[in-house]
Amino acid sequence: MKKSSQADFHAPGQGDAQTQSAPSTEVAFADTELGRRLLAVMADGTASNRTIAEHLLRNPVRITAWSIEDLASAIGVSNATLSRFARAVGYAGYPDLRAGMAETLQTVLRPVEKLRSSFDRADPTQAAINEGLEATLSHLSRVAEQMAGGTQLSELVSRLNAARTIYVMGFGLSAHVAGLLTLGLQPFCANLVNVVEFGGTEVAAGRLMNLGEGDVLIAIAFPRYAQAALHLTSFAKSRRAHVVAITDSPVSPLAQRADTVLLAESTHPVLSSSMTAAVLMAETLVTAMMLSNRDNVAHAESLTDAISSYLHNP
Known part of the structure; x- marks a missing residue:
């Protein structure tokens, strides 16, 4: 399964009776015609063009107010290069x-401004809470849209079932998602390694030393991206392992290192990142693995029987 240069995003509709949260500006811009052109440059362009494209995708609103000199200075390229x-890219x-x-941004930001204006009329604290809830519901909805087609998920499950060893890696907040994913997958995977677990970078690197072709690394990273996750993912690529990224954006530095990208938006009005969509992605992957063959269902039943005597049974 090849990494696509863009995500299969569909912006949620805006109803009069009930306002839905729009995707983040960055993600929504990446899903436009211009955004897709910039993603293509990031995938196949020169080093300088990739740097420019990433900066435009990461800062679409800010760029509209910058002169060519401002942008050239920020990126470290010449005016002629810009x-x-x-x-x-066609201009x-x-x-x-x-x-x-x-x-392009006028269209992208219209639903966002509609949402913001409704919050401006409310108490600021409650508005932030409401915005966080709306954003979370939108993120969950977009994970559901991404997984609904089934093709990407079924191909990934087939790859996981065929893998020699599956490695799951996440640092910081992402370590908790990695732990949930590992816990859910372990009854159905003969060789499964939680790369970070109770150790740090040194322990994680040691656990990846035997990784190679035929193995799969599921790397999880969100803003603020851990450098260790990026470095070790690059190492996995150099060892010809298949890299699956669970991350927030097609412009994520982790996405650029991956063969397969699963997007779980993480923007939040207060928190640095929201992990809710990532947890749903992990649960969806576990569910798909569990149902991928009858033996897995039998394993789940056996596990339930084995631990039933230790569980409260009213």
């Missing part, structure tokens, strides 16, 4: 590219 980049020059981004 002009060539603009022409490469006459940087001013036209900036205007194209502004026009």
Whole structure:
């Protein structure tokens, strides 16, 4: 299964009776025609063009107010390089590219502004709580949309079933998601390793020393991305393991290192990252693995029987 240059995103509709939360500006912009062109540059462009494309995708709103000199200084490239980049993505020059981004963002931000205006009328604290709840529901909905087609999920399950060893890796908050995923998968996977678990980077690196072709690494990382996760994922790629990324955006540095990308948006008005969608992604993957063959269902039943005497049974 190959990594696509863009995610299969569909922005939720906006109803008058009940306002839904829009996806993050970054993710919504990446799903536009211009965003997809920039993602293609990130996948196949030169080093300087990849840097420019990533900066545009990460900062679409800010870029619309920046002159060519501002952007050149921020990225560390020349004005001429930016002009060539603009022409490469279909514009006459940087001013036209900036205007194209502004026009694209008008459509992207319209539902966001509608949501924000409703919060402005409420108590600020309650508004932040409401916005967090709305964002979480939107993130969960988009995971459901992503998994509903079934093709990506079924291909991934087939790969996991065929893997020599499955490694699951997450640092910081992502370590908790990795733990849940490992706990859920272990009855159905003969060789499964939680890379971080109770250790740090050194322990994780040691557990990956035998990783190679035929193995799968499921790497989990969200803002603020742990450098250790990125370095060890690059190591896994160099060892020809298949890398599955569970991350927040197609522009995530983890996504750029992966063969298969599962997107779980994590934006939150207060927290640095929300893990709710990532937990749903992990639970969906465990469910799909459990139901992938009859033996797994039998294993689950055997596990229930084995531990039943230790559980409260009213």
